[in-house]
Amino acid sequence: MPLALFSVNPNFPSRQVIDQETFERLLPLAHQWAKAQEQLILARGVPLGPRHIADAHRVGVQDCSRVKVLVVDRIPLPDNKELAEASRRTHIITDASRGATIGHGIIIRADCWGDRELILHQLVHVAQCERSGGLEPFVQKYLCDRRTCANFTVGSLEDEARRIAHEICAADAAASKNVSAHSPFAR
């Protein structure tokens, strides 16, 4: 459970929950890992393009110019073995993750780059992090949020990201259908 990560995983509730003692021991490691990852993404990532800036505004991101996106072959797990294992077991980041957000840094797996809903989801996490007052409070809040859910299921922050991304995509799909239905060029 590390990290500030918010990944979009196939969500299978985990049966092995992290106990309180392990959670408290791993939390500082998760903070360090998240901080280092955010710095790396901000240093190597690219700024948002116009379409993603519009989406970022739409989900409430305040400082869009600070957001950077890094496209990778695989979402990185922490080097620390125990932290990596906890991350997998809780489905926060797994080998199947398609994207993750750490503060203003977004990592997207290369084969998912065209998935607008996935990017919207990550942008909601950026907005949540800004509202929390920064990376460290957000990591804490996110992990506690997930931890207090039964068996480390998704938690309210994850629910919000999934819901908003899905609603925006569904609304835009409905609107574009409507436009083409009324277009003089529609057949």
Ligand SMILES: [Zn+2]
């Ligand atoms: Zn998420």
